[in-house]
Amino acid sequence: MSEPDDTKLMERCNNGDRHAFELLLAKYEKPVFNAAYRMLNSPDDARDVTQTVFLKVYEHLDQYDPKYRFFSWIYRITLNESINWLKKTNRLDALVEDTADTAGGPEQEATNEQLSEGMQAALMTISPDYRAVIVLKHLLGCSYQEISEILEIPVKKVKSRLYTARQLLQETLIARGLH
Amino acid sequence: MTIDPKYFELIQADIDGEIDDAGKVDLENFLAESEEGRAVYEELETLCRSLDGLPTIDPPAHLRHVLLNQAPVRAAPQPAPDILQRLLSGPMLGYVGVFAAGVALTLALVDSDQISRGAFDDVTGLVGTIADPRFNAPEHGMISVDESEVAGTVTLRSTGPLLIVDFDLSARQPVEIVAGYSDRTIWFNGFAQLESTGTSIAAETGAVTLKMDGKRRYAVYLNNPGMRPTTINLKFRADERVIHEAQLSFSEGG
Numbered sequence: 001m002s003e004p005d006d007t008k009l010m011e012r013c014n015n016g017d018r019h020a021f022e023l024l025l026a027k028y029e030k031p032v033f034n035a036a037y038r039m040l041n042s043p044d045d046a047r048d049v050t051q052t053v054f055l056k057v058y059e060h061l062d063q064y065d066p067k068y069r070f071f072s073w074i075y076r077i078t079l080n081e082s083i084n085w086l087k088k089t090n091r092l093d094a095l096v097e098d099t100a101d102t103a104g105g106p107e108q109e110a111t112n113e114q115l116s117e118g119m120q121a122a123l124m125t126i127s128p129d130y131r132a133v134i135v136l137k138h139l140l141g142c143s144y145q146e147i148s149e150i151l152e153i154p155v156k157k158v159k160s161r162l163y164t165a166r167q168l169l170q171e172t173l174i175a176r177g178l179h
Numbered sequence: 180m181t182i183d184p185k186y187f188e189l190i191q192a193d194i195d196g197e198i199d200d201a202g203k204v205d206l207e208n209f210l211a212e213s214e215e216g217r218a219v220y221e222e223l224e225t226l227c228r229s230l231d232g233l234p235t236i237d238p239p240a241h242l243r244h245v246l247l248n249q250a251p252v253r254a255a256p257q258p259a260p261d262i263l264q265r266l267l268s269g270p271m272l273g274y275v276g277v278f279a280a281g282v283a284l285t286l287a288l289v290d291s292d293q294i295s296r297g298a299f300d301d302v303t304g305l306v307g308t309i310a311d312p313r314f315n316a317p318e319h320g321m322i323s324v325d326e327s328e329v330a331g332t333v334t335l336r337s338t339g340p341l342l343i344v345d346f347d348l349s350a351r352q353p354v355e356i357v358a359g360y361s362d363r364t365i366w367f368n369g370f371a372q373l374e375s376t377g378t379s380i381a382a383e384t385g386a387v388t389l390k391m392d393g394k395r396r397y398a399v400y401l402n403n404p405g406m407r408p409t410t411i412n413l414k415f416r417a418d419e420r421v422i423h424e425a426q427l428s429f430s431e432g433g
Binding site: 137 | 195222227231234237239245246247
């Protein structure tokens with residue numbers, strides 16, 4: 001990695017170096033925003049959660065333990081804040097009723113855009129715990145081990161959760177003619 | 180025929196790039212003999228490809244500036260600083276950083292007469308103003324701008340008779356901002372910006388006009404000798420039309 005190491009940037013932040021914070025922000029703003037967006041299905045909510053995440057990071061810099069990777073920490077905060085947001089807005093349950101058909105039917109071939117919208121709609125039908133593993137794996141490109149660290153669950157559970165999440169998504173997509 | 184659950188796990192591990200060599204051989208042998216297994220593999224692979232292909236979206240343009248603004252200033256554990264360090268680490272949002280670009284550290288108040296001729300002047304060389312490192316200017320109000328042409332915040336602070344209008348904006352195209360005030364006893368007292376170029380400014384009685392593009396952080400200083408309550412009217416223009424209007428008010432004591 002050519003850019004400064006996250007841990008070093010955190011140290012510099014802790015020493016009051018705002019430029020270091022700006023570098024962390026530049027690196028993680030987009031993934032954090034997108035993870036929140038996929039969890040919440042709303043750019044406005046994702047923006048608010050992103051703000052909360054970075055404020056928390058900045059306020060709790062001294063609580064960061066460098067033996068863990070920074071991205072694990074910030075992604076954990078992102079997912080927790082997203083789930084808190086869902087609780088706060090009473091959207092913790094899967095949003096089956098909010099996910100109307102996005103395709104014209106099984107006989108009609110879905111466009112990429114329809115597929116993308118259909119996939120996001122399908123994501124909102126599975127529980128936030130399942131959604132979180134999908135977001136970590138497919139959006140943030142985390143390995144089983146990294147997901148295990150972020151969610152603080154065993155790797156075995158990561159695999160089973162991922163498998164179930166994908167099964168549920170597949171069923172939803174098939175029912176909507178998108179798979 | 181039902182599939183042994185261990186092959187579901189191997190199929191998933193293979194697609195996720197997390198299979199070991201022994202598992203890979205085992206899976207290949209299984210898939211060579213099982214049509215059902217190959218169908219399961221293909222379905223899962225298709226699904227994963229779709230998930231990997233979900234588009235990412237860009238956060239709002241001004242979000243980074245908002246995030247930087249909201250991060251509280253942390254005191255740096257430092258040895259006793261020399262005067263230059265003290266100037267450059269002042270809490271006034273780093274405006275004094277503009278001094279670093281100069282060869283000499285010059286503190287100068289800029290009289291409004293210098294730039295009141297109506298023409299827009301590049302303010303690259305207009306440095307100085309009132310960068311006191313002990314500055315702790317109270318905030319009187321903040322407005323947010325969230326237009327497609329420009330987004331960010333404008334904050335009004337004061338110290339003694341000085342009003343500081345703190346602009347933290349990101350513009351996608353050239354934008355003109357007029358900060359107007361009806362109190363004729365108030366006069367333009369200076370200007371500072373974090374970046375060394377990119378903003379032009381003109382001042383006349385009752386209004387300061389700025390032109391900017393891109394990401395800019397700058398402050399306009401107004402002298403309010405009577406420290407009287409006053410209102411600053413902000414008008415944002417782009418493409419020769421007003422895109423946003425807002426007000427910031429000062430009253431003594433906040």
